[in-house]
Amino acid sequence: MEMERDFETKLQLQQPELGGVGSKAVQRTNSITFRAPQEQFTVNDFELGKLLGTGSYSKVIRAKKKDTGNIYALKIMDKKFIAKENKVSYVKMERIVLDQLDHPGIISLCFTFQDAYSLYMALECCEGGELFDQITRRGRLTEKEACFYIAEVIDALEYIHSMGLIHRDIKPENLLLTSDGHIKIADFGSVKPTRESQITVLPNSANEKACTFVGTAAYIPPEVLNSSPATFGNDLWALGCTVYQMLSGSSPFKDASEWLIFQRIIARDLKFPEYFSHEARDLIDKLLDTDPSKRLGAGPDGYASMKKHSFFKGIDWKNIWKTPPPPRLAPVQDVSVDYNIHDNPWSLMHVGGDATYHHDIPDANACPASSSEALSISSLASIDSFDSRWREFLESGEAIVMISKLKKIQKFSNKKVQFILTDKPRLLFVDPSKMTAKTSIIWSDKPSELNVQVANSSHFKICTPRKVISFEDPKDRAWQWKTAIEGLQHR
Numbered sequence: 001m002e003m004e005r006d007f008e009t010k011l012q013l014q015q016p017e018l019g020g021v022g023s024k025a026v027q028r029t030n031s032i033t034f035r036a037p038q039e040q041f042t043v044n045d046f047e048l049g050k051l052l053g054t055g056s057y058s059k060v061i062r063a064k065k066k067d068t069g070n071i072y073a074l075k076i077m078d079k080k081f082i083a084k085e086n087k088v089s090y091v092k093m094e095r096i097v098l099d100q101l102d103h104p105g106i107i108s109l110c111f112t113f114q115d116a117y118s119l120y121m122a123l124e125c126c127e128g129g130e131l132f133d134q135i136t137r138r139g140r141l142t143e144k145e146a147c148f149y150i151a152e153v154i155d156a157l158e159y160i161h162s163m164g165l166i167h168r169d170i171k172p173e174n175l176l177l178t179s180d181g182h183i184k185i186a187d188f189g190s191v192k193p194t195r196e197s198q199i200t201v202l203p204n205s206a207n208e209k210a211c212t213f214v215g216t217a218a219y220i221p222p223e224v225l226n227s228s229p230a231t232f233g234n235d236l237w238a239l240g241c242t243v244y245q246m247l248s249g250s251s252p253f254k255d256a257s258e259w260l261i262f263q264r265i266i267a268r269d270l271k272f273p274e275y276f277s278h279e280a281r282d283l284i285d286k287l288l289d290t291d292p293s294k295r296l297g298a299g300p301d302g303y304a305s306m307k308k309h310s311f312f313k314g315i316d317w318k319n320i321w322k323t324p325p326p327p328r329l330a331p332v333q334d335v336s337v338d339y340n341i342h343d344n345p346w347s348l349m350h351v352g353g354d355a356t357y358h359h360d361i362p363d364a365n366a367c368p369a370s371s372s373e374a375l376s377i378s379s380l381a382s383i384d385s386f387d388s389r390w391r392e393f394l395e396s397g398e399a400i401v402m403i404s405k406l407k408k409i410q411k412f413s414n415k416k417v418q419f420i421l422t423d424k425p426r427l428l429f430v431d432p433s434k435m436t437a438k439t440s441i442i443w444s445d446k447p448s449e450l451n452v453q454v455a456n457s458s459h460f461k462i463c464t465p466r467k468v469i470s471f472e473d474p475k476d477r478a479w480q481w482k483t484a485i486e487g488l489q490h491r
C-alpha cells in the first residue's frame with residue numbers, strides 16, 4: 001500500500017482543474033499546460049484489439065473508444081512494475097514531451113487516464129507497424145525505399161533537435177509507419193532535454209538521466225560507452241546504424257553478446273556489404289564518425305549538410321510528407337497475441353475491470369499492424385516481465401520471448417509443461433503444477449542441431465541430434481514457436 005501511495009505521488013503527472021469527463025479543456029500542473037488532457041476514462045470505455053507491440057515497461061494495444069469509434073494505440077503501463085523498475089521518470093518524460101511536440105513525423109498523444117493498477121496513454125495509432133518488421137520481412141530495403149524513410153526520419157529528427165531534445169533511442173523498432181506508409185517516431189521515454197531546450201519538463205525530471213546509459217546496445221555511440229554526456233550526435237550515430245540496418249537487414253556492429261557489440265562499437269569495426277552504393281557508404285561513414293561533433297548534421301550548418309548529401313538526390317525536402325511513400329509490403333498473417341485476461345501467460349495483468357476484449361477490431365483500412373508476434377522477436381522480449389512467476393527460472397538480465405502451456409506428447413502419457421523461450425536464447429521446461437524447473441533443450445544456432453517441424457497449427461516437433469520432442473499447443477501457436485526459435489537462431 002505504501003508503495004502504491006508513493007507511486008501515486010510520483011506519478012501525479014497532472015491534476016485536472018478544468019472540465020469533467022471527456023473534457024478537451026486545457027489542464028495545468030505546476031504551471032505546465034497540458035494539451036492532451038488527463039481523462040476520467042476507464043479501460044471499459046474501450047474495445048481492446050490486438051497487441052501492437054511491447055516495450056520494456058509497456059504493452060501497446062489497438063483500442064477503439066466505444067462511444068466515438070476512434071482508434072488509438074493504448075500504451076498500458078503497470079504502475080507497480082514502473083515503480084519497481086525505476087521507470088517513473090521515463091513515463092513522466094514521455095508524457096510531458098509528447099504533449100508538447102507537434103510534427104507529422106512524431107506520434108501524437110491524444111489523452112491519458114489511469115486506474116488503480118495502470119497508466120494509459122492514448123496515442124495516435126500507427127497501423128503500418130514498425131519499420132523493423134518491414135526490414136525483417138524483406139530481408140532488407142532498397143536504397144530508394146531507405147532514402148525515403150530516412151529523409152522523413154531526418155525531417156522529424158531535425159524538429160526534435162530544434163526543440164532542444166535528444167531522442168536517445170532511434171532505431172527501426174521505434175520508427176512506426178502510418179496506414180499510408182509515412183514514418184512516425186515513437187518512444188520518447190529516453191529523451192534528454194538540453195539546457196537550451198524549449199520544452200517544459202516537470203521539476204526534477206530533466207537532469208535525472210543526464211549521463212545515464214540509455215538506449216539500445218546496437219545503436220549506442222562510442223562516446224556514450226565512455227560516459228560522455230548526451231549530445232545531438234547520439235541520435236546521428238543511431239541514424240547511421242539505422243540506415244545501415246535498412247540497407248543490409250542487420251545493425252552494423254551486430255555480434256553475439258552486448259559485450260562484443262560494445263567492443264566493435266569502440267573499435268568502430270565497420271564493414272559494408274558489397275552491394276552498398278558509394279553514396280550509402282559515404283552517408284553511413286559520415287554519420288558514424290567517432291567524433292560526435294564531426295558527424296554529418298552536427299556541424300555549423302546543421303541538417304542542411306545532411307540534406308545536401310548525394311544519397312538524398314531527388315528528395316523533395318519541402319514536400320516530403322506529401323510525397324507518396326514506397327508501396328506497402330503485403331501484410332503478414334495477423335498473428336495477434338492472445339491476451340485473454342483469464343489465460344495467464346499472455347494475460348494483461350491488472351488491466352482494470354471487466355474490459356471487453358476483442359481479438360480483432362475491424363480496420364477501416366484493412367491494414368493489420370505488422371508488429372506480429374512471430375517477427376518482432378526482440379520487441380517481444382519483455383512481454384512477460386509483468387508476470388513475475390517465471391522470473392525465478394531466468395538468469396539475471398534474461399527476458400522471456402515466448403511462453404505457453406504446452407502438452408508434451410509422450411509415448412505412454414502426455415504431460416503439461418510450461419515451455420519458455422528466452423532471449424539468451426534458452427528453451428526451458430517448467431512443471432507448472434510444482435513450479436519446478438525441468439530439463440532444458442540444448443540451444444544451437446545451427447538448424448542441423450536444433451530445428452522445429454510444424455505438423456499443423458497446433459502440433460510441432462523440436463528436433464535435436466539426441467531427441468525429437470513432440471508438442472501440442474492448445475493455442476495453435478505452432479508456427480509462432482517455429483518463427484520465434486528460428487528468429488533467435490538468425491539473430
Ligand SMILES: Nc1ncnc2c1ncn2[C@@H]1O[C@H](COP(=O)(O)OP(=O)(O)OP(=O)(O)O)[C@@H](O)[C@H]1O
Nearest residue numbers: 052053054055056057058060073123124125126187
Ligand atoms: N502509436 C503506436 N501505434 C502502433 N504501435 C505502437 C505505437 N506506439 C508503440 N507501438 C508499438 O509498441 C512497441 C512498444 O512501444 P514503446 O517503444 O513506446 O514502449 P516502451 O515501453 O517505451 O519501450 P522501450 O523498451 O523501447 O523503451 C513499439 O515498438 C511499437 O511496436
